[in-house]
Each structure stands twice: as structure tokens, then as C-alpha cells.
Amino acid sequence: MKTSKITFTAVAAGCAACALFATPSTNSLEAVKADWYEGRYTNVYELAVERFASNSNDLVAAHLAMEYETCFGSREAFSNSVMRLVEITDTVTHPALTNEFAETREDWIWYATEFLPSRTDEQLEQHRAKCRQIHRVLSSDYILEMIDDAGLW
Numbered sequence: 001m002k003t004s005k006i007t008f009t010a011v012a013a014g015c016a017a018c019a020l021f022a023t024p025s026t027n028s029l030e031a032v033k034a035d036w037y038e039g040r041y042t043n044v045y046e047l048a049v050e051r052f053a054s055n056s057n058d059l060v061a062a063h064l065a066m067e068y069e070t071c072f073g074s075r076e077a078f079s080n081s082v083m084r085l086v087e088i089t090d091t092v093t094h095p096a097l098t099n100e101f102a103e104t105r106e107d108w109i110w111y112a113t114e115f116l117p118s119r120t121d122e123q124l125e126q127h128r129a130k131c132r133q134i135h136r137v138l139s140s141d142y143i144l145e146m147i148d149d150a151g152l153w
Contacts, residue, residue, distance in 0.1 A: 027051075029148040032064065033141065039134040044068055060153055062088045063140045070139065071131035075116055075124065082112040096150045100143060 027047060035043040045068040051061035062085040069081035086108050089101040119127065131139075138144060147153055 027153075029144055029153055032144070033138065036067070036138050037135055039132075041068060041071065041132070044138075045072075057088050057091065059088055059092065059147060060144065063138075063144055063147075067138050067140060071128050079112040079116050082108050086112075094150050094152060097146060097152075100146060104143070 032044055032047060035041075044064050048061040048064035048068065051058040052065070055061070062081075066081040066085045069078045073081065086105055089097075089105065092098060092101055116124070130136075144153075
């Protein structure tokens, strides 16, 4: 009897973990925002990987990868994801987005080339800890909404 209780508890815990790390139910902005807000960061990253597998210049995937690497990636992965985002946004010609990307481009470059290298490991970890707090919105939330509104999701 004791064994079956332990087995049931282990199965229940395993199912809870599966729910926590399952991929988003849909490839929609709302599902991604909900996953991030609830701390299901891996779901967001897996969606970025999936989208990059289909299109290596996927604008949404670049934003999602950058968000994830900001919180969990190595310093190099963090910087690379930001610069990859810059490369991809440089190819965007949609009028609703080009002005926004032109304005944020320099900020992203500064972030990757000035901010990251100037942070100590402790400062970078403090920055990441803020990113990993549950119930925080994606830092590029408003840009992702613009991408969705432009029909580019």
C-alpha cells in the first residue's frame, strides 16, 4: 500500500512537471505571453527553436530567443541572441515596424556590446534574477504585439 501511494505521488508530480514544461497550446501571442507570465520559460524557448527550424529569419523567434537568453543564457548566448535580433529586424520592411526597429536597434546594440561586457558576473546574475521573476511580462511585449497586429506572427 505504501508503495502505491509513493507511485501515485511520483506520477502526479511527473504530470504536474509535464504541464509546466509542455509547449504552448497554440503558437499565438496570447499563449506565449501567458507561458512567460506564469514562468513556463522553456515553452517560450522551445517555440523559438521550433519557429527558427522552419525559418532561420523568423522575427518572432528572434524576439523569443532573446527573451529567454536574457534570463537563462550564457553571456555569449545572450549577446548573440540580441545581435541576431538586430540582423533580422534590419531586413524588416513592414511600415508599421521599421520605425520602431530603427529606434530600438541602437538600444539593442548597446545592450549587447556595452551593457553586457560592462557587467560583473554578480551584476549580470542580479539582472537575470529580475528577468526570471514569475508574473513579469516579456520585455519585448509591446513589439510582439506590434508584430502580431501587423499580421507577421
